[in-house]
Amino acid sequence: MMTLDLLRIHPGAFAVMMGIVGLLFGSFLNVVIYRLPVMVQRELRRDARDVLDLELEIQPRFNLAVPNSRCPCCDRAIRPWENLPVLSWLALRGRCSGCQAKISVRYPLIELATGLLSFITAWHFGYGPQCLFALVMVWGGIALFMIDIDTMLLPDCIVLPGIWLGMVSAYFSIFSSLDNALIGACVGYLAFAIPACVFSLITGRSGMGAGDFKLLALFGAWLGWQALPIIVLLSAVSGAIIGLITVRRGGEPYPFGPFIIVAGFLAMFYGHEIYAMCSHSTGVAIGAKFFD
Template sequence: MQHFSTIFWPLIFLLGLCLGSFLNVVITRLPVILMRQWRQEARAQLALTEEPSPRFNLAQPRSMCPRCEYSIAWHDNLPLIGWLKRRGRCAHCNARISLQYPLIELAGGILAISIALLYGISWQALWLYGACLTLLALAVIDWRVQLLPDILTLPLLWAGLIYQWLFQPAFLADAVIGAVVGYMSLWSFYWLFKLTTGKEGMGFGDFKLLAALGAWLGWLSLPLVVLFSAGLGAILGLAYQASSPQARGTPMPFGPFLALAGWMMLLAGNDILAVYLNIVS
């Protein structure tokens, strides 16, 4: 047992690094896949001929340098190690490789360790880890291209409801209410803001993401999620505009802050909610 305990945590961390590496593929390729799909659908609606394009999905083509498109060798593609070995540069053209890649891999490993410490090795832990990875992917995609894909938000919502049904059936009603309230609250804010200012304050993906968080956390946690995410967004937005005056007026995605608040509540929600209820009661 002692030998198993010695290798257990490194194995969990290594598995998290590998899943973080796959998450990088999802983050970088999924928006491109969706854009190509929407373009083809638009051409079909306009009765235009289909554009020929090489196969592009999560598996093909092989990982390559974003600048010179040189295929990355397997040993340079090892999670975290490959980036460190090449000091964050392409082995072929010496272009810088984004810091995003090792950071996402490291986040995958840290999340795996955190959830294993909180829940042990269990089906419940596996579901929660999947939710955390999905939130991480959504946060980075939204930050990069201001898009919260339905292909991630809607399964996350249904997974939250199924999770409650499987592991906390007494909490299922709160989760259903949380999904409805989460969607309707931001939907109402969107239309109130648009009718008042004539501008769109957020995207429909934000409604679906908060609905998904409501399904995982229940309706009582939603005020805290909105408070944390709005507070973080305001602080970082003001700091960003102060450091880059030319960025003033540039829209800032809300999804990353919703995701960060969701992580906080998923990993430490009971303690945070207890403190919150003590304050308001």
């Protein structure tokens, strides 16, 4: 009990502690980011073979816990002391202790990003349930951000439970009321789904994946419908800028989910300030009743 009281009294200590927890959780997120898409693809292949009445493939067990982490080059098992966030990578100088193959710098960077964002979240919201739910959103968002960049997939096994968890947080009025969350989830989905359907009917091509619809619905469920204008505007503008750059460099397709996630984080942390800034610059009190 005394420890909890100290965390309330000393927000800096609480933020540092959550930063350390974030570092540790970032190591787990590296596993999720690599393994979850493989698990999804295996499940899709299994379902397809079942529908086509083909013989099922016998594959070794593969999930977030099994098999143990190994070097992809020499298949050497990674020992526990070689799996410490950031420190192990530095101690090993970014190389496998067995075959000396390079270990990607993205692993410690994801751990550092998770730790830093966890620290910022704890410092911003302070000790309490709002910080706990915000950390869950941040950690899930990091996983979705990287998975979408790697595979252009937004797995339902993260997004759909995230929507329901947003409803739970709204039931307790953590970030929004339940009414606003329900409207936010519905409007968030339709805000991208309707234009995408119209685009598909006109051009015969798909301009956006359904995962993006669900992702915006997730943020609508967590933050309420009031946050959607910020998220849509910021993600659309930043996505358009990157789109223009990629068109000039050959027009390679790129995922839109990361733009929604970054915009959603900004809305969660600085929604009040962004609306106040817009109100001041336009002379219209557009944010007066938002984020109640």
